[in-house]
Amino acid sequence: MxxxxxxxxxxxxxxxxxxxxxxxxxxxxxxxxxxxxxxxxxxxxxxxxxxxxxxxxxLPVPEPPAGFWGDFEAAVRRRIAAVPPPRPAAWARVAAWLGRVPGLRPIPALAAATVLGLLLVIGLVRTHRAPRDLPPVEALMVSEDLAIGQNLEVLQNLDLLEDVEVLERLDLLRQLGGDRRPRLS
Amino acid sequence: MRQPDLEVIQRVLAGETAAFELLVRQYQQEIYRLAYRLTRNAEDAKDLSQEAFVAAYRSLGSFRGHSRFSTWLYRIAMNLCLNHLKSATRQDPSEVDGTLADQRADSLAALLTDERDRALAEAIETLPPQQKATLTLRVHQGLSHKEIAEVLDCSEGTAKANYFHAVRALQRKLQAF
Structure with a gap:
């Protein structure tokens, strides 16, 4: 040695x-x-x-030709013009979704949403390591199908048995939501 | 003075979608260079970095600001680049270590007059994608091991190990001279 x-x-x-x-x-x-x-x-x-x-x-990176960055920006601009504008999650999207799912009655829908919300919270707490903003593809797909994952605040504020007012106004919520199913953007 | 990323993001989410261009302008060179260092191909780097911005725009609503926007953007870009490298390997595994790697290194090799630099550039080309990505994030982007783990969705220990093996491979290459 x-x-x-x-x-x-x-x-x-x-x-x-x-x-x-x-x-x-x-x-x-x-x-x-x-x-x-x-x-x-x-x-x-x-x-x-x-x-x-x-x-x-x-180690260098070869310098792109003149005009490259202008073209780059223009290309990105063109491509995102074809993409729906990104939006933060909103309670109206959950409400619209709840009103649009065929075959779901309001109370079972709220119950399912509340349970799902609780499961998501528990799951987030249990699996929390480093903060991650971009969820795995599988989680995105699940959230997209249910369109609920980002609206825990709304779900937590809904009292399943007592918040009759919300249930009574589902028609109004449907109108606000329009015909479009909410997207996760 | 530059507006903080989070404020720009809030403007975009509030409907001022044109503000996204501020983020593109701010990070386009960084993301392009990152993609170039991984692909060693200007055309691929351009496509992948543009795709990264489109994907970021699409998912902007899911950005919570827990990490820096640049880290989040790196993650999107890295996923795209690594998928690209994997699909290139699937197409013809023999090409990645041989002809294709040589072709990719060509444009860079033309800039390198020192043979040790050239040898290192070639050695980087033959690293496994995760090691190459780790090396780039660490050396060129200056990310911590923790941030690298976040970008590459692995443990900090894995990020450290990948970096260690990548540097060791380069060290061996220089040793052979």
Whole structure:
């Protein structure tokens, strides 16, 4: 073992990248540095890491031709013009959806929506790791089918047995929702 | 002074859809370069980065602002690029490591006068897509391992391991000189 360090070269090399990036705790950093001071092989390895990352960082991207970015913006503009405008979730969309689903009576629909809302909340709490804004494709598909996932606030405010007023006004909600089924945008 | 992304997003969601162009203008070069570094093909990079903006526009209502908009946008762009790379591999796996990789590296190789740079560019082309993506996000976009994990939908440990293996492969390449 070169350098007579307490730590072997293999262990040190495992840490060279983290050392280069300043991610080691003080004790580990000092251990690595003590080893590097006496080990030519590991110092060469550290040099290669530094060189590789420096060169990779400097690798250029060929400059696009003149007018490229103007065309780029225009192309994006053209393409999004064909896409329905994005909208935040709104209670009217849930209400419209509830009014439009064939075969669903208001109370079962509200019950289903409330249960689904609770399940979603429980699921979110249980699976929460890092905040994620873009859900997996499967979740998008489920939410799209049910059009409820984004309207928990509304669902939480609906009292299943007592909020008769909402039930009585479903016709009005239907009118507000129009014929279009709400989309998840 | 630039308007914060979240404010621009709120304007778009409130119906001022033209404000989305501010986001396009702000991030188009970054997203294009990201796509280019992964595909090494200017035409593919253009298509994929445009597609990323269209997909972001379509899903803008689901953006909650828990992460930076750029991280969210990277995630969309990365998914598109990785799917693109996977489908290219499915079409003809032999081409990715050989002819196709050489063709992709051509336009970049023309810019590289140093043979060590050229060797590194070739080595990056042969990395598995996840490692290549991790390397790009870390080295060029300056993302933390946590952010990379978020973008690539993997654990932080996996992101670190991918980065470690990618750098080791490049290190080996330089060592061979």
């Amino acid at each position: 070169p350098g007579g360090s307490m730590t072997g070269c293999d262990d040190i090399r495992e840490r060279l990248l983290a050392h280069h990036e300043g991610e080691l705790a003080t004790e580990e950093r000092l251990q690595v540095e003590a080893h590097l001071a006496t080990c030519a092989d590991c110092t060469r390895e550290a040099g290669l890491i530094r060189e590789a990352l420096g060169r990779v960082q400097a």
